[in-house]
Amino acid sequence: MNLFAIVASCLIQGADPLIVRLVDVEGGGGTLVITPARESILIDCGNPGARDAGRIAKAIKEEGLTRLDHLVITHWHLDHYGGAEPLAAQVPIGQFWDRGIPASLDEDKGNFPTLIGAYKRASKGASRTLKPGDTIPLKQAGGAAPLSMTCVCASGDVIKAREGLGPNGKAGETRPMPDDPTDNAKSLGFVISLGKWRYMNLGDLTWNMESRLVFPVNRLGEVDVYHSTHHGLPISNNPAVIRSVRPTVAVFNNGARKGGSPEVLATLRRIDANKGIFQVHRNETANSAENTEPDKIANQNAECQAYGIRLEVKADGVSYSVKLTGAGKTWDYQTRVDKEP
Ligand SMILES: [Zn+2]
Numbered sequence: 126m127n128l129f130a131i132v133a134s135c136l137i138q139g140a141d142p143l144i145v146r147l148v149d150v151e152g153g154g155g156t157l158v159i160t161p162a163r164e165s166i167l168i169d170c171g172n173p174g175a176r177d178a179g180r181i182a183k184a185i186k187e188e189g190l191t192r193l194d195h196l197v198i199t200h201w202h203l204d205h206y207g208g209a210e211p212l213a214a215q216v217p218i219g220q221f222w223d224r225g226i227p228a229s230l231d232e233d234k235g236n237f238p239t240l241i242g243a244y245k246r247a248s249k250g251a252s253r254t255l256k257p258g259d260t261i262p263l264k265q266a267g268g269a270a271p272l273s274m275t276c277v278c279a280s281g282d283v284i285k286a287r288e289g290l291g292p293n294g295k296a297g298e299t300r301p302m303p304d305d306p307t308d309n310a311k312s313l314g315f316v317i318s319l320g321k322w323r324y325m326n327l328g329d330l331t332w333n334m335e336s337r338l339v340f341p342v343n344r345l346g347e348v349d350v351y352h353s354t355h356h357g358l359p360i361s362n363n364p365a366v367i368r369s370v371r372p373t374v375a376v377f378n379n380g381a382r383k384g385g386s387p388e389v390l391a392t393l394r395r396i397d398a399n400k401g402i403f404q405v406h407r408n409e410t411a412n413s414a415e416n417t418e419p420d421k422i423a424n425q426n427a428e429c430q431a432y433g434i435r436l437e438v439k440a441d442g443v444s445y446s447v448k449l450t451g452a453g454k455t456w457d458y459q460t461r462v463d464k465e466p
Contacts, residue, residue, distance in 0.1 A: 152380025
């Protein structure tokens with residue numbers, strides 16, 4: 126090794142890892158991302174009330190942070206934005222991002238006016254709207270691989286395909302479902318990359334919109350880690366997307382009786398690149414063979430212990446590990462360098 130290589134390797138070893146942490150919000154959204162520059166981004170903030178905000182604040186503290194730099198809300202369902210005000214009361218929050226605030230929400234006329242009022246108070250009316258193709262401005266850490274967080278879908282629109290992309294041969298056949306009139310179909314979705322390592326999180330995006338991300342061209346490319354869409358419910362997780370993004374690892378932020386569906390696990394198990402599936406909860410409505418292996422489930426029992434899933438990606442993006450926050454075991458993976466970008 127020459128001197129330059131030694132210095133470069135020391136710099137990489139010295140840089141902090143990228144952390145992606147699925148906080149157990151029992152079938153809601155709550156994903157904490159901490160960059161190698163130690164900036165923090167929370168994608169969704171769980172349900173209204175003290176429980177989820179408390180769990181998220183605890184996770185932030187456990188990671189050695191005292192504030193959130195960015196809160197991103199994927200869509201206006203209460204399991205994703207309901208925790209904004211109680212969380213803001215516990216942790217200072219920098220920039221709020223969302224898909225734009227609608228005047229009303231047909232599917233939740235009861236809660237929306239109250240909860241959106243709470244969100245506006247928490248964000249001081251200064252949230253910023255994301256469109257497909259936008260990126261969250263993040264600091265690059267010295268010695269770490271290039272980092273980006275790109276919005277790939279928003280408000281029913283999808284990111285432009287890369288120029289020169291041919292038809293997607295990997296998606297296979299998929300029948301459309303009836304169009305989804307709810308806010309799920311308008312969900313924000315993201316790809317985060319660190320060097321060659323790539324992770325996707327499409328919020329609660331549903332079937333026909335997912336399809337538009339991979340037909341006729343694959344606008345997503347391939348990923349290392351697939352954050353199962355919509356908690357792993359079968360009205361999302363269109364197999365055409367899963368076949369196109371070809372993940373090595375899949376993580377589910379499911380509840381004991383919400384998501385983590387056998388159909389979705391079966392699709393993932395058929396992917397040649399698949400090496401590990403992790404669930405926040407055992408799906409109580411499915412048998413043990415339909416769930417992932419017991420040691421990859423954070424909360425085994427109906428009595429919830431609020432354990433989550435924690436990914437740690439080396440600052441150079443070439444390898445990563447997964448562990449459950451309540452257990453000692455760690456699974457190590459190599460970032461696939463042969464992925465389609
Ligand atoms: Zn949801």
